[in-house]
Amino acid sequence: MISGTVKISVSSPDGRSAILNLIGPGEIFGEVAVLDGQARTADATANTNCEIFVIDRREFLPFVQSQPALAMKFIELLCARLRWTSDQVEQVILQDLPGRLASALLRLTEKHKLAQGGRTSAVTQQELSEMVGMTRESINKQLRAWAARNWVRLEHGAIVVLDAEPLQALAGAGSEDD
Known part of the structure; x- marks a missing residue:
């Protein structure tokens, strides 16, 4: 990704969808399909205007085979993605709804690493609902409770x-507290 945001998601046959990740500038996506030659495991949809650098598998594989340092970086990336996916599965299974929402917000804001004045995540409540398996209404209720405690500020x-x-x-605790 050079600029913009891409939503990585999956859909069920009945039309429900889940957002697996939001990809921003400097990040990559589609690496599994490039490496194994199989169909993508999820859909990638531009969330904003995007500038994307596309790599052709036929050119990339010989290049990465000739560059061991690049191959190691790819292995590190795949390991990081596997850990991230494992964390998501753990959250869905073990955390309550507020814990899942808190985890998702922290994960998203960590990408931006903004300093004082808070860490901003440019994400809608609907997108959050698709990330954590909650209704948009539940997301809104929880965020408003946290806003009343000055933990978050809601912006358009x-x-x-x-x-x-x-x-x-x-x-960390998956507390039932709202």
């Missing part, structure tokens, strides 16, 4: 994390 199309500590506690 974005959520600003003002105090990460209580969210980290929820993410």
Whole structure:
């Protein structure tokens, strides 16, 4: 990704969808299909205007085979993605709804690493609902409760994390607290 945001998602036959990841500038996607030559495991949809650099598998594989350092970087990337996916599965199975939402917000804001004034995640409540398996209404209710505690600030199309500590506690404990 050079610029913009791409949504990585899957859909069920009955029309439900789940967002697996949001990819931003400097990140890559589609690496599994490039490496194994199989169909993509998820859909990639531009969330904003995007500039994307496309790599052809026929050219990429010989190049990566001749560059061991690049091959190692790809292995590291795949390991990081596997760990991230394992964390997501663990959250869905073991965390309650507030814990899953807190984990998702922290994961998204960590990508941006913004300093003082909070960490902003340019994500809609609908997108969050598709990421954590909650209804948009439940997301809204939880975010408003956290906003009342000054943990987050809601902006149009974005959520600003003002105090990460209580969210980290929820993410770690999966507490029933709202």
